[in-house]
Amino acid sequence: MRRRTVLAGLGGLLAFPRAARAQADPALPVVGYLGPESPGPFASRLAAFREGLAEAGVIEGRDVGIDFRWAEGRYERLPDLARELVARRVAVLAAPGGAPVALAAKGVTATIPIVFEMGGDPVALGVVQDLARPRGNLTGVSSLSVEVSGKRLEYLHEAVPGARSFAVAFNPTSPTAPSQLRALHEAAGTLGVQLRISPVRGEEDFASVFAEAAALRPGGLVFTSDPYFALRSRLLADLARRHALPAVTQTRDFPLAGGLMSYGGDFTQTHRLAGLYTGRILKGERPADLPVQLVTKVELFVNLAAAAALGLTVPTSLLVGADTVIE
Structure with a gap:
Protein backbone atom coordinates (compact mmCIF):
# COMPACT_ATOMS: atom_id res chain seq x y z
CA MET A 1 0.00 0.00 0.00
CA LEU A 144 -15.27 -4.66 9.69
CA SER A 145 -13.83 -1.33 10.88
CA VAL A 146 -15.35 -1.78 14.34
CA GLU A 147 -12.90 -4.65 14.81
CA VAL A 148 -9.94 -2.24 14.89
CA SER A 149 -10.97 -0.06 17.83
CA GLY A 150 -8.25 -1.62 19.98
CA LYS A 151 -5.66 -0.87 17.32
CA ARG A 152 -6.82 2.75 17.34
CA LEU A 153 -5.83 2.95 21.01
CA GLU A 154 -2.48 1.32 20.26
CA TYR A 155 -1.67 3.92 17.60
CA LEU A 156 -2.59 6.83 19.85
CA HIS A 157 -0.47 5.38 22.65
CA GLU A 158 2.43 5.10 20.20
CA ALA A 159 2.02 8.80 19.37
CA VAL A 160 1.74 9.75 23.07
CA PRO A 161 4.03 7.16 24.71
CA GLY A 162 4.10 8.88 28.11
CA ALA A 163 0.37 8.58 28.62
CA ARG A 164 -0.93 6.24 31.29
CA SER A 165 -4.63 6.91 30.81
CA PHE A 166 -6.91 7.65 27.86
CA ALA A 167 -10.50 8.71 27.44
CA VAL A 168 -12.88 6.75 25.20
CA ALA A 169 -16.04 8.19 23.65
CA PHE A 170 -18.76 5.78 22.50
CA ASN A 171 -22.32 5.93 21.26
CA PRO A 172 -24.50 3.94 23.71
CA THR A 173 -27.22 3.46 21.08
CA SER A 174 -24.87 1.63 18.71
CA PRO A 175 -25.29 -2.16 18.54
CA THR A 176 -21.53 -2.49 18.04
CA ALA A 177 -20.56 -0.50 21.16
CA PRO A 178 -20.24 -3.50 23.55
CA SER A 179 -17.81 -5.41 21.31
CA GLN A 180 -15.75 -2.29 20.65
CA LEU A 181 -15.46 -1.47 24.35
CA ARG A 182 -14.33 -5.04 25.06
CA ALA A 183 -11.62 -4.70 22.42
CA LEU A 184 -10.48 -1.39 23.87
CA HIS A 185 -10.27 -2.80 27.40
CA GLU A 186 -8.22 -5.74 26.10
CA ALA A 187 -5.84 -3.38 24.31
CA ALA A 188 -5.58 -1.18 27.41
CA GLY A 189 -4.64 -4.22 29.51
CA THR A 190 -1.90 -5.14 27.06
CA LEU A 191 -0.57 -1.56 27.00
CA GLY A 192 -0.84 -1.12 30.76
CA VAL A 193 -3.01 2.00 30.55
CA GLN A 194 -6.27 3.05 32.18
CA LEU A 195 -9.42 4.02 30.30
CA ARG A 196 -12.10 6.56 31.16
CA ILE A 197 -15.26 5.61 29.27
CA SER A 198 -17.70 8.37 28.32
CA PRO A 199 -21.04 7.89 26.53
CA VAL A 200 -22.07 10.45 23.93
CA ARG A 201 -25.84 10.72 23.53
CA GLY A 202 -25.84 13.93 21.52
CA GLU A 203 -23.68 16.85 20.43
CA GLU A 204 -24.27 18.55 23.78
CA ASP A 205 -22.09 15.85 25.40
CA PHE A 206 -18.98 16.58 23.33
CA ALA A 207 -17.85 19.61 25.35
CA SER A 208 -17.69 17.70 28.63
CA VAL A 209 -16.10 14.63 27.00
CA PHE A 210 -13.28 16.73 25.57
CA ALA A 211 -12.82 18.71 28.79
CA GLU A 212 -12.57 15.52 30.87
CA ALA A 213 -10.18 13.94 28.37
CA ALA A 214 -7.96 17.04 28.41
CA ALA A 215 -7.63 16.69 32.19
CA LEU A 216 -5.91 13.32 31.68
CA ARG A 217 -2.75 14.90 30.26
CA PRO A 218 -0.63 13.63 28.69
CA GLY A 219 -3.35 11.23 27.54
CA GLY A 220 -5.71 11.47 24.62
CA LEU A 221 -9.16 10.61 23.33
CA VAL A 222 -10.20 7.55 21.32
CA PHE A 223 -13.52 7.45 19.45
CA THR A 224 -15.19 4.15 18.72
CA SER A 225 -16.33 3.45 15.16
CA ASP A 226 -19.74 5.01 14.64
CA PRO A 227 -21.35 7.00 11.82
CA TYR A 228 -22.48 9.60 14.37
CA PHE A 229 -18.84 10.45 15.11
CA ALA A 230 -17.58 9.98 11.57
CA LEU A 231 -20.01 12.52 10.18
CA ARG A 232 -19.08 15.12 12.80
CA SER A 233 -15.36 15.05 12.04
CA ARG A 234 -14.99 18.80 11.56
CA LEU A 235 -16.67 19.52 14.89
CA LEU A 236 -14.48 16.94 16.63
CA ALA A 237 -11.33 18.34 15.03
CA ASP A 238 -12.26 21.87 16.15
CA LEU A 239 -12.79 20.65 19.72
CA ALA A 240 -9.52 18.72 19.69
CA ARG A 241 -7.63 21.86 18.64
CA ARG A 242 -9.44 23.98 21.22
CA HIS A 243 -8.50 21.59 24.03
CA ALA A 244 -5.02 20.83 22.60
CA LEU A 245 -5.96 17.16 22.77
CA PRO A 246 -4.48 14.22 20.83
CA ALA A 247 -7.37 12.22 19.42
CA VAL A 248 -8.06 9.44 16.95
CA THR A 249 -11.26 8.52 15.11
CA GLN A 250 -12.25 6.01 12.45
CA THR A 251 -12.42 8.31 9.42
CA ARG A 252 -9.90 10.25 7.36
CA ASP A 253 -12.24 13.25 7.53
CA PHE A 254 -10.96 13.92 11.07
CA PRO A 255 -7.24 14.44 10.31
CA LEU A 256 -8.17 16.17 7.04
CA ALA A 257 -10.10 18.66 9.20
CA GLY A 258 -7.12 19.18 11.51
CA GLY A 259 -7.31 16.29 14.01
CA LEU A 260 -4.28 14.16 14.83
CA MET A 261 -5.03 10.79 13.25
CA SER A 262 -7.57 8.25 12.07
CA TYR A 263 -7.67 4.50 11.58
CA GLY A 264 -10.56 2.76 9.89
CA GLY A 265 -12.10 1.50 6.70
CA LYS A 297 -8.43 -2.28 3.52
CA VAL A 298 -7.91 -0.26 6.70
CA GLU A 299 -6.19 3.11 6.36
CA LEU A 300 -4.09 5.11 8.80
CA PHE A 301 -3.98 8.90 8.36
CA VAL A 302 -1.59 11.08 10.40
CA ASN A 303 -1.63 14.89 10.47
CA LEU A 304 1.89 16.19 11.18
CA ALA A 305 0.72 19.80 11.50
CA ALA A 306 -1.69 18.75 14.24
CA ALA A 307 1.10 16.79 15.94
CA ALA A 308 3.40 19.83 15.88
CA ALA A 309 0.67 22.02 17.37
CA LEU A 310 0.31 19.46 20.18
CA GLY A 311 4.07 19.35 20.77
CA LEU A 312 4.23 15.71 19.68
CA THR A 313 6.95 14.03 17.66
CA VAL A 314 5.30 11.24 15.72
CA PRO A 315 7.52 8.12 15.78
CA THR A 316 9.07 7.13 12.47
CA SER A 317 7.55 3.66 12.83
CA LEU A 318 4.08 5.20 12.84
CA LEU A 319 4.79 7.39 9.82
CA VAL A 320 6.24 4.51 7.81
CA GLY A 321 3.11 2.47 8.41
CA ALA A 322 0.73 5.32 7.57
CA ASP A 323 -1.21 5.29 4.32
CA THR A 324 -1.37 9.06 4.24
CA VAL A 325 0.69 11.70 6.02
CA ILE A 326 -0.74 15.22 6.00
CA GLU A 327 1.95 17.90 6.17
Whole structure:
Protein backbone atom coordinates (compact mmCIF):
# COMPACT_ATOMS: atom_id res chain seq x y z
CA MET A 1 0.00 0.00 0.00
CA ARG A 2 1.74 3.18 -1.10
CA ARG A 3 1.93 6.03 1.35
CA ARG A 4 0.73 9.40 0.09
CA THR A 5 1.56 12.88 1.32
CA VAL A 6 -1.30 15.36 1.38
CA LEU A 7 -0.70 19.08 1.58
CA ALA A 8 -2.69 21.47 3.73
CA GLY A 9 -5.71 23.32 2.40
CA LEU A 10 -7.95 20.40 1.55
CA GLY A 11 -11.18 22.08 2.52
CA GLY A 12 -13.88 22.24 -0.10
CA LEU A 13 -12.85 19.11 -1.97
CA LEU A 14 -16.20 17.42 -1.33
CA ALA A 15 -18.92 18.74 -3.55
CA PHE A 16 -22.42 19.04 -2.12
CA PRO A 17 -24.66 16.36 -3.60
CA ARG A 18 -27.23 17.12 -6.22
CA ALA A 19 -30.54 18.12 -4.69
CA ALA A 20 -32.72 15.08 -4.12
CA ARG A 21 -35.95 15.03 -6.06
CA ALA A 22 -39.05 15.44 -3.94
CA GLN A 23 -40.75 12.95 -6.25
CA ALA A 24 -39.01 10.49 -8.54
CA ASP A 25 -40.12 10.04 -12.16
CA PRO A 26 -43.08 7.62 -11.87
CA ALA A 27 -41.95 5.81 -15.01
CA LEU A 28 -38.69 4.71 -13.37
CA PRO A 29 -38.01 2.16 -10.65
CA VAL A 30 -37.14 3.81 -7.36
CA VAL A 31 -34.34 3.13 -4.89
CA GLY A 32 -35.25 4.07 -1.34
CA TYR A 33 -32.16 5.55 0.32
CA LEU A 34 -32.21 5.45 4.12
CA GLY A 35 -29.57 7.78 5.55
CA PRO A 36 -28.59 8.20 9.21
CA GLU A 37 -27.65 11.85 8.81
CA SER A 38 -28.34 14.64 6.29
CA PRO A 39 -27.20 15.17 2.69
CA GLY A 40 -24.34 17.57 3.50
CA PRO A 41 -22.20 15.27 5.65
CA PHE A 42 -23.03 12.39 3.30
CA ALA A 43 -21.89 14.20 0.13
CA SER A 44 -18.80 12.09 -0.60
CA ARG A 45 -20.60 8.88 0.32
CA LEU A 46 -23.50 9.70 -1.99
CA ALA A 47 -21.06 10.42 -4.81
CA ALA A 48 -19.44 7.01 -4.25
CA PHE A 49 -22.85 5.31 -4.15
CA ARG A 50 -23.79 6.88 -7.50
CA GLU A 51 -20.43 5.77 -8.94
CA GLY A 52 -21.31 2.21 -7.97
CA LEU A 53 -24.71 2.48 -9.63
CA ALA A 54 -23.02 3.74 -12.78
CA GLU A 55 -20.60 0.80 -12.76
CA ALA A 56 -23.65 -1.45 -12.93
CA GLY A 57 -24.94 0.59 -15.88
CA VAL A 58 -27.60 2.37 -13.85
CA ILE A 59 -27.78 6.18 -14.00
CA GLU A 60 -29.96 8.22 -11.67
CA GLY A 61 -32.60 10.12 -13.63
CA ARG A 62 -32.18 7.93 -16.72
CA ASP A 63 -32.65 4.42 -15.34
CA VAL A 64 -33.72 4.92 -11.74
CA GLY A 65 -35.03 7.48 -9.29
CA ILE A 66 -33.78 7.79 -5.71
CA ASP A 67 -36.13 8.66 -2.87
CA PHE A 68 -34.21 9.83 0.22
CA ARG A 69 -35.08 9.71 3.90
CA TRP A 70 -32.66 11.31 6.36
CA ALA A 71 -32.62 10.67 10.12
CA GLU A 72 -30.58 13.83 10.88
CA GLY A 73 -28.48 11.92 13.42
CA ARG A 74 -31.51 10.66 15.36
CA TYR A 75 -31.25 6.89 15.07
CA GLU A 76 -34.61 6.37 16.76
CA ARG A 77 -36.26 7.80 13.63
CA LEU A 78 -34.78 5.16 11.31
CA PRO A 79 -37.54 2.51 11.62
CA ASP A 80 -40.32 5.00 10.79
CA LEU A 81 -38.35 6.41 7.86
CA ALA A 82 -37.73 2.88 6.59
CA ARG A 83 -41.47 2.18 6.77
CA GLU A 84 -42.12 5.29 4.68
CA LEU A 85 -39.85 3.96 1.95
CA VAL A 86 -41.45 0.51 2.08
CA ALA A 87 -44.85 2.15 1.70
CA ARG A 88 -43.51 3.80 -1.48
CA ARG A 89 -43.00 0.27 -2.87
CA VAL A 90 -39.37 0.98 -3.73
CA ALA A 91 -37.56 -1.55 -5.90
CA VAL A 92 -34.51 -1.67 -3.59
CA LEU A 93 -33.98 -0.30 -0.10
CA ALA A 94 -30.41 1.05 0.22
CA ALA A 95 -29.30 1.15 3.86
CA PRO A 96 -25.75 2.52 3.95
CA GLY A 97 -24.32 4.17 7.04
CA GLY A 98 -23.88 1.53 9.71
CA ALA A 99 -25.57 -1.22 11.66
CA PRO A 100 -28.46 0.91 13.01
CA VAL A 101 -29.56 1.67 9.43
CA ALA A 102 -29.29 -1.97 8.33
CA LEU A 103 -31.22 -3.26 11.33
CA ALA A 104 -33.93 -0.63 10.88
CA ALA A 105 -34.35 -1.65 7.23
CA LYS A 106 -34.40 -5.34 8.06
CA GLY A 107 -37.06 -4.78 10.69
CA VAL A 108 -39.64 -3.36 8.28
CA THR A 109 -39.55 -5.68 5.26
CA ALA A 110 -38.75 -9.30 4.47
CA THR A 111 -39.50 -8.98 0.75
CA ILE A 112 -38.00 -5.79 -0.67
CA PRO A 113 -34.28 -6.26 -1.47
CA ILE A 114 -32.02 -4.45 1.01
CA VAL A 115 -28.40 -3.45 0.41
CA PHE A 116 -26.56 -2.45 3.60
CA GLU A 117 -23.16 -0.93 4.28
CA MET A 118 -21.60 -1.12 7.75
CA GLY A 119 -18.42 -1.41 9.75
CA GLY A 120 -19.55 -4.25 12.01
CA ASP A 121 -19.86 -7.99 11.51
CA PRO A 122 -23.25 -8.53 9.83
CA VAL A 123 -23.50 -12.14 11.04
CA ALA A 124 -22.71 -11.32 14.68
CA LEU A 125 -25.25 -8.48 14.55
CA GLY A 126 -27.95 -10.74 13.12
CA VAL A 127 -28.28 -8.86 9.83
CA VAL A 128 -27.54 -11.93 7.67
CA GLN A 129 -27.11 -15.63 8.45
CA ASP A 130 -24.00 -16.21 6.38
CA LEU A 131 -21.57 -13.98 4.50
CA ALA A 132 -21.14 -16.27 1.48
CA ARG A 133 -24.85 -17.13 1.29
CA PRO A 134 -26.75 -14.29 2.99
CA ARG A 135 -30.16 -15.82 2.16
CA GLY A 136 -33.31 -13.76 2.58
CA ASN A 137 -33.65 -10.26 1.14
CA LEU A 138 -30.42 -8.67 2.41
CA THR A 139 -26.87 -8.38 1.19
CA GLY A 140 -24.28 -5.66 1.30
CA VAL A 141 -20.81 -4.56 2.30
CA SER A 142 -18.86 -4.58 5.55
CA SER A 143 -15.49 -3.02 6.25
CA LEU A 144 -15.27 -4.66 9.69
CA SER A 145 -13.83 -1.33 10.88
CA VAL A 146 -15.35 -1.78 14.34
CA GLU A 147 -12.90 -4.65 14.81
CA VAL A 148 -9.94 -2.24 14.89
CA SER A 149 -10.97 -0.06 17.83
CA GLY A 150 -8.25 -1.62 19.98
CA LYS A 151 -5.66 -0.87 17.32
CA ARG A 152 -6.82 2.75 17.34
CA LEU A 153 -5.83 2.95 21.01
CA GLU A 154 -2.48 1.32 20.26
CA TYR A 155 -1.67 3.92 17.60
CA LEU A 156 -2.59 6.83 19.85
CA HIS A 157 -0.47 5.38 22.65
CA GLU A 158 2.43 5.10 20.20
CA ALA A 159 2.02 8.80 19.37
CA VAL A 160 1.74 9.75 23.07
CA PRO A 161 4.03 7.16 24.71
CA GLY A 162 4.10 8.88 28.11
CA ALA A 163 0.37 8.58 28.62
CA ARG A 164 -0.93 6.24 31.29
CA SER A 165 -4.63 6.91 30.81
CA PHE A 166 -6.91 7.65 27.86
CA ALA A 167 -10.50 8.71 27.44
CA VAL A 168 -12.88 6.75 25.20
CA ALA A 169 -16.04 8.19 23.65
CA PHE A 170 -18.76 5.78 22.50
CA ASN A 171 -22.32 5.93 21.26
CA PRO A 172 -24.50 3.94 23.71
CA THR A 173 -27.22 3.46 21.08
CA SER A 174 -24.87 1.63 18.71
CA PRO A 175 -25.29 -2.16 18.54
CA THR A 176 -21.53 -2.49 18.04
CA ALA A 177 -20.56 -0.50 21.16
CA PRO A 178 -20.24 -3.50 23.55
CA SER A 179 -17.81 -5.41 21.31
CA GLN A 180 -15.75 -2.29 20.65
CA LEU A 181 -15.46 -1.47 24.35
CA ARG A 182 -14.33 -5.04 25.06
CA ALA A 183 -11.62 -4.70 22.42
CA LEU A 184 -10.48 -1.39 23.87
CA HIS A 185 -10.27 -2.80 27.40
CA GLU A 186 -8.22 -5.74 26.10
CA ALA A 187 -5.84 -3.38 24.31
CA ALA A 188 -5.58 -1.18 27.41
CA GLY A 189 -4.64 -4.22 29.51
CA THR A 190 -1.90 -5.14 27.06
CA LEU A 191 -0.57 -1.56 27.00
CA GLY A 192 -0.84 -1.12 30.76
CA VAL A 193 -3.01 2.00 30.55
CA GLN A 194 -6.27 3.05 32.18
CA LEU A 195 -9.42 4.02 30.30
CA ARG A 196 -12.10 6.56 31.16
CA ILE A 197 -15.26 5.61 29.27
CA SER A 198 -17.70 8.37 28.32
CA PRO A 199 -21.04 7.89 26.53
CA VAL A 200 -22.07 10.45 23.93
CA ARG A 201 -25.84 10.72 23.53
CA GLY A 202 -25.84 13.93 21.52
CA GLU A 203 -23.68 16.85 20.43
CA GLU A 204 -24.27 18.55 23.78
CA ASP A 205 -22.09 15.85 25.40
CA PHE A 206 -18.98 16.58 23.33
CA ALA A 207 -17.85 19.61 25.35
CA SER A 208 -17.69 17.70 28.63
CA VAL A 209 -16.10 14.63 27.00
CA PHE A 210 -13.28 16.73 25.57
CA ALA A 211 -12.82 18.71 28.79
CA GLU A 212 -12.57 15.52 30.87
CA ALA A 213 -10.18 13.94 28.37
CA ALA A 214 -7.96 17.04 28.41
CA ALA A 215 -7.63 16.69 32.19
CA LEU A 216 -5.91 13.32 31.68
CA ARG A 217 -2.75 14.90 30.26
CA PRO A 218 -0.63 13.63 28.69
CA GLY A 219 -3.35 11.23 27.54
CA GLY A 220 -5.71 11.47 24.62
CA LEU A 221 -9.16 10.61 23.33
CA VAL A 222 -10.20 7.55 21.32
CA PHE A 223 -13.52 7.45 19.45
CA THR A 224 -15.19 4.15 18.72
CA SER A 225 -16.33 3.45 15.16
CA ASP A 226 -19.74 5.01 14.64
CA PRO A 227 -21.35 7.00 11.82
CA TYR A 228 -22.48 9.60 14.37
CA PHE A 229 -18.84 10.45 15.11
CA ALA A 230 -17.58 9.98 11.57
CA LEU A 231 -20.01 12.52 10.18
CA ARG A 232 -19.08 15.12 12.80
CA SER A 233 -15.36 15.05 12.04
CA ARG A 234 -14.99 18.80 11.56
CA LEU A 235 -16.67 19.52 14.89
CA LEU A 236 -14.48 16.94 16.63
CA ALA A 237 -11.33 18.34 15.03
CA ASP A 238 -12.26 21.87 16.15
CA LEU A 239 -12.79 20.65 19.72
CA ALA A 240 -9.52 18.72 19.69
CA ARG A 241 -7.63 21.86 18.64
CA ARG A 242 -9.44 23.98 21.22
CA HIS A 243 -8.50 21.59 24.03
CA ALA A 244 -5.02 20.83 22.60
CA LEU A 245 -5.96 17.16 22.77
CA PRO A 246 -4.48 14.22 20.83
CA ALA A 247 -7.37 12.22 19.42
CA VAL A 248 -8.06 9.44 16.95
CA THR A 249 -11.26 8.52 15.11
CA GLN A 250 -12.25 6.01 12.45
CA THR A 251 -12.42 8.31 9.42
CA ARG A 252 -9.90 10.25 7.36
CA ASP A 253 -12.24 13.25 7.53
CA PHE A 254 -10.96 13.92 11.07
CA PRO A 255 -7.24 14.44 10.31
CA LEU A 256 -8.17 16.17 7.04
CA ALA A 257 -10.10 18.66 9.20
CA GLY A 258 -7.12 19.18 11.51
CA GLY A 259 -7.31 16.29 14.01
CA LEU A 260 -4.28 14.16 14.83
CA MET A 261 -5.03 10.79 13.25
CA SER A 262 -7.57 8.25 12.07
CA TYR A 263 -7.67 4.50 11.58
CA GLY A 264 -10.56 2.76 9.89
CA GLY A 265 -12.10 1.50 6.70
CA ASP A 266 -12.30 3.32 3.38
CA PHE A 267 -15.91 4.57 3.33
CA THR A 268 -15.76 5.65 -0.31
CA GLN A 269 -15.01 2.08 -1.38
CA THR A 270 -17.77 0.55 0.77
CA HIS A 271 -20.39 3.01 -0.47
CA ARG A 272 -19.33 2.49 -4.08
CA LEU A 273 -19.74 -1.26 -3.66
CA ALA A 274 -23.15 -0.74 -2.04
CA GLY A 275 -24.17 1.26 -5.11
CA LEU A 276 -22.84 -1.47 -7.40
CA TYR A 277 -24.88 -4.14 -5.62
CA THR A 278 -27.95 -1.92 -5.74
CA GLY A 279 -27.52 -1.56 -9.49
CA ARG A 280 -27.05 -5.29 -9.99
CA ILE A 281 -30.24 -6.05 -8.06
CA LEU A 282 -32.13 -3.48 -10.14
CA LYS A 283 -30.93 -5.42 -13.20
CA GLY A 284 -32.41 -8.65 -11.91
CA GLU A 285 -29.96 -10.33 -9.53
CA ARG A 286 -31.20 -11.56 -6.14
CA PRO A 287 -29.71 -10.47 -2.79
CA ALA A 288 -29.51 -14.11 -1.72
CA ASP A 289 -27.15 -14.83 -4.63
CA LEU A 290 -24.79 -11.93 -3.85
CA PRO A 291 -22.29 -12.70 -1.06
CA VAL A 292 -21.62 -10.00 1.50
CA GLN A 293 -18.49 -8.17 0.39
CA LEU A 294 -15.75 -7.59 2.95
CA VAL A 295 -13.53 -4.57 2.41
CA THR A 296 -10.35 -5.46 4.26
CA LYS A 297 -8.43 -2.28 3.52
CA VAL A 298 -7.91 -0.26 6.70
CA GLU A 299 -6.19 3.11 6.36
CA LEU A 300 -4.09 5.11 8.80
CA PHE A 301 -3.98 8.90 8.36
CA VAL A 302 -1.59 11.08 10.40
CA ASN A 303 -1.63 14.89 10.47
CA LEU A 304 1.89 16.19 11.18
CA ALA A 305 0.72 19.80 11.50
CA ALA A 306 -1.69 18.75 14.24
CA ALA A 307 1.10 16.79 15.94
CA ALA A 308 3.40 19.83 15.88
CA ALA A 309 0.67 22.02 17.37
CA LEU A 310 0.31 19.46 20.18
CA GLY A 311 4.07 19.35 20.77
CA LEU A 312 4.23 15.71 19.68
CA THR A 313 6.95 14.03 17.66
CA VAL A 314 5.30 11.24 15.72
CA PRO A 315 7.52 8.12 15.78
CA THR A 316 9.07 7.13 12.47
CA SER A 317 7.55 3.66 12.83
CA LEU A 318 4.08 5.20 12.84
CA LEU A 319 4.79 7.39 9.82
CA VAL A 320 6.24 4.51 7.81
CA GLY A 321 3.11 2.47 8.41
CA ALA A 322 0.73 5.32 7.57
CA ASP A 323 -1.21 5.29 4.32
CA THR A 324 -1.37 9.06 4.24
CA VAL A 325 0.69 11.70 6.02
CA ILE A 326 -0.74 15.22 6.00
CA GLU A 327 1.95 17.90 6.17
